[in-house]
Amino acid sequence: MNGGPALVSILRQGSYLIASIHTALDDSQLVRFQQDLINQIGRYRSRGVVIDVAALDVLDSFGSKTLRNVAEMARLRGAITVIVGIQPDVAFAMVELGMGTGSVHTALDLEEGLAYLNSHLASPAAPGVVGFQD
Amino acid sequence: MNGGPALVSILRQGSYLIASIHTALDDSQLVRFQQDLINQIGRYRSRGVVIDVAALDVLDSFGSKTLRNVAEMARLRGAITVIVGIQPDVAFAMVELGMGTGSVHTALDLEEGLAYLNSHLASPAAPGVVGFQD
Numbered sequence: 001m002n003g004g005p006a007l008v009s010i011l012r013q014g015s016y017l018i019a020s021i022h023t024a025l026d027d028s029q030l031v032r033f034q035q036d037l038i039n040q041i042g043r044y045r046s047r048g049v050v051i052d053v054a055a056l057d058v059l060d061s062f063g064s065k066t067l068r069n070v071a072e073m074a075r076l077r078g079a080i081t082v083i084v085g086i087q088p089d090v091a092f093a094m095v096e097l098g099m100g101t102g103s104v105h106t107a108l109d110l111e112e113g114l115a116y117l118n119s120h121l122a123s124p125a126a127p128g129v130v131g132f133q134d
Numbered sequence: 135m136n137g138g139p140a141l142v143s144i145l146r147q148g149s150y151l152i153a154s155i156h157t158a159l160d161d162s163q164l165v166r167f168q169q170d171l172i173n174q175i176g177r178y179r180s181r182g183v184v185i186d187v188a189a190l191d192v193l194d195s196f197g198s199k200t201l202r203n204v205a206e207m208a209r210l211r212g213a214i215t216v217i218v219g220i221q222p223d224v225a226f227a228m229v230e231l232g233m234g235t236g237s238v239h240t241a242l243d244l245e246e247g248l249a250y251l252n253s254h255l256a257s258p259a260a261p262g263v264v265g266f267q268d
Binding site: 094 | 168169172173175176179203206207209210211212213
């Protein structure tokens with residue numbers, strides 16, 4: 001893997017993290033991705049996470065379980081997760097095989113995912129607005 | 135089938151898709167309908183889908199499973215689905231035979247279905263609010 005292209009990129013944008021999976025990951029790579037993401041949520045005090053899977057044309061049961069778990073771990077760390085870019089064929093296979101994303105939020109693409117985060121996070125912690133609104 | 139009336143129409147209305155099933159579909163036609171609908175959600179960036187089954191006087195177990203699956207696939211692609219127009223006899227048979235629509239939203243008719251979508255989609259992503267806040 002050394003010297004090859006990055007398999008996953010995790011970019012920080014304000015209080016969001018944008019994680020793009022560029023290629024199909026094997027199980028150990030998925031676990032590594034999960035750990036990296038959860039660590040970065042803490043380091044950057046992120047409030048929202050977008051996981052972009054548009055480059056994936058297959059997603060096996062371990063992969064979809066990992067995405068569910070990442071979303072739940074992120075929630076425990078105080079961040080909302082949106083999974084974006086699930087391809088039609090992948091959606092078809094996930095539903096037929098009964099491996100949905102559970103209650104994880106989904107959106108069509110990165111733009112919609114960020115709009116979702118903006119609308120759900122705007123009031124609780126708008127940038128620069130520290131403290132509680134009441 | 136060529137030259138006959140369309141079995142299904144999928145109309146785009148703003149950010150919604152309105153799919154009307156005009157006649158009982160066989161299994162392969164249902165699968166085709168499912169694929170068409172999921173593809174159009176991506177093409178038109180639809181946020182909501184109304185599936186109108188008012189013309190159906192029977193709905194077998196494969197049909198109701200397909201409707202459930204369509205709704206879940208649409209969710210994975212970022213759209214909410216409402217099934218409208220389930221006839222009394224069809225509702226009766228579906229419940230008696232234990233083939234409900236699961237957690238899929240239902241409404242009495244197209245008008246109520248659109249009202250449901252409007253109320254659930256108005257705030258999360260108002261049209262024109264795109265981009266990042268920082």
